[in-house]
Amino acid sequence: MLRFETAGESHGECLVATLVGLPAGVPISVEAIDRELWRRQQGYGRGGRMKIETDRARIVSGVRHSKTIGSPIAILLENKDWKNWTEALPVEEVEATEDKRKPVRRPRPGHADLAGSIKYNFAEARYVLERASARETTARVALGAIAKQFLREFGIEVLSHVVAVGEARLERAASFEELMALSRREQVLLNCVDAEAEQRMKAVVDEAYRTGDTVGGVFEVIAHGVVPGLGSHVAWDLRLDGRLAQAIVSIQAVKGVEIGAAAEGAASFGSKVQDTIHYDREGRRFRRGANRAGGIEGGMTNGEDVVVRGMLKPISTLRRPLESVDLATREPALAAYERSDVCVVPAAGVIGEAMVALVIAQALIEKLGGDSLVEMKRNFDGYQEQVKNF
Numbered sequence: 001m002l003r004f005e006t007a008g009e010s011h012g013e014c015l016v017a018t019l020v021g022l023p024a025g026v027p028i029s030v031e032a033i034d035r036e037l038w039r040r041q042q043g044y045g046r047g048g049r050m051k052i053e054t055d056r057a058r059i060v061s062g063v064r065h066s067k068t069i070g071s072p073i074a075i076l077l078e079n080k081d082w083k084n085w086t087e088a089l090p091v092e093e094v095e096a097t098e099d100k101r102k103p104v105r106r107p108r109p110g111h112a113d114l115a116g117s118i119k120y121n122f123a124e125a126r127y128v129l130e131r132a133s134a135r136e137t138t139a140r141v142a143l144g145a146i147a148k149q150f151l152r153e154f155g156i157e158v159l160s161h162v163v164a165v166g167e168a169r170l171e172r173a174a175s176f177e178e179l180m181a182l183s184r185r186e187q188v189l190l191n192c193v194d195a196e197a198e199q200r201m202k203a204v205v206d207e208a209y210r211t212g213d214t215v216g217g218v219f220e221v222i223a224h225g226v227v228p229g230l231g232s233h234v235a236w237d238l239r240l241d242g243r244l245a246q247a248i249v250s251i252q253a254v255k256g257v258e259i260g261a262a263a264e265g266a267a268s269f270g271s272k273v274q275d276t277i278h279y280d281r282e283g284r285r286f287r288r289g290a291n292r293a294g295g296i297e298g299g300m301t302n303g304e305d306v307v308v309r310g311m312l313k314p315i316s317t318l319r320r321p322l323e324s325v326d327l328a329t330r331e332p333a334l335a336a337y338e339r340s341d342v343c344v345v346p347a348a349g350v351i352g353e354a355m356v357a358l359v360i361a362q363a364l365i366e367k368l369g370g371d372s373l374v375e376m377k378r379n380f381d382g383y384q385e386q387v388k389n390f
Helices: 030-041 080-084 113-120 126-132 134-152 176-183 195-211 240-249 262-266 345-368 373-388
Strands: 003-007 014-020 057-061 073-078 157-165 217-224 254-259 277-280 285-288 306-312 323-325 332-334
Touching (some): 003 134, 030 057, 030 134, 030 345, 113 126, 134 157, 134 345, 157 176, 157 195, 157 345, 217 345, 240 254, 240 306, 240 345, 254 262, 345 373
Antiparallel strands (some): 003 014, 014 073, 057 073, 217 306, 277 285
């Protein structure tokens, strides 16, 4: 079983990420991990924190001589902003004035502030927001970058693009070649494959800037080259679509998920929704006439691209704060404001890639078994032959 954990707070000393269950012998490039971390920090609408942090991965275990060794992988990610928070978030109790502790007593609507304070019986929300912050996803992206390097050994690529920002929407499908080109860009605006649509999205973000607001949107993650048969229909928690849905909705501010053309299908007749089945004799494989199912049928991959969308609400921290209540006095108050972003949809897409890559890597390991990459590839070749001879 491939599993991972993250630890750390938004303004703590560092983030920590661990990955257990990857086979030995997988080539690992730290440069490739740092590239994914860079991609997460990009996009029009990001806030001041991205000007402080230059995220770099420091692998401290599980990789030697640029290959995995089968033991748990641990990564440290420094928070450069920590130097400004040493008095507010010390590990041991120290004397500090109220302003040094930076308490948050006016919870933000839509954030974890109030629910978390009630749950953990905190008088204010600082500890809650520090862990609930999307800064945590830096660690997920680092681990997802390793999962993506593992999947490439089996011909699988995972990439994303932005489908919508507010009401501005891409009105056509994107090819995987376009997504590959996007991922290689050295400048990222809103990570949309269509320049005209991207400018309409930028105008929406500009309006949010002007009014002190925030804006959400939709990102799409595509996993290309996935073999059929990952996941299972035999138990509810083995279904790959369910696992992908949980992974995407676990991303901060994501409130909905779509596999394939789910929304369109819900408004259509069955004859218009189901993907017809055909056989490619030359390639010795079954294929679908379309991919409305998003590459998953009955909880299992069917050999088409896996397509997952995340619906991201506008983030909760507004420069024009909403109504709230002061936790100390119970009197009406405006919600707290901390340095934040206006639009994070492109970054959410990169985080979505990481989560999809981790889930598919987990399913691939379950399917193939093996303690080393050599063993897994041998099992993979055998399975590929079985699929061709079906």
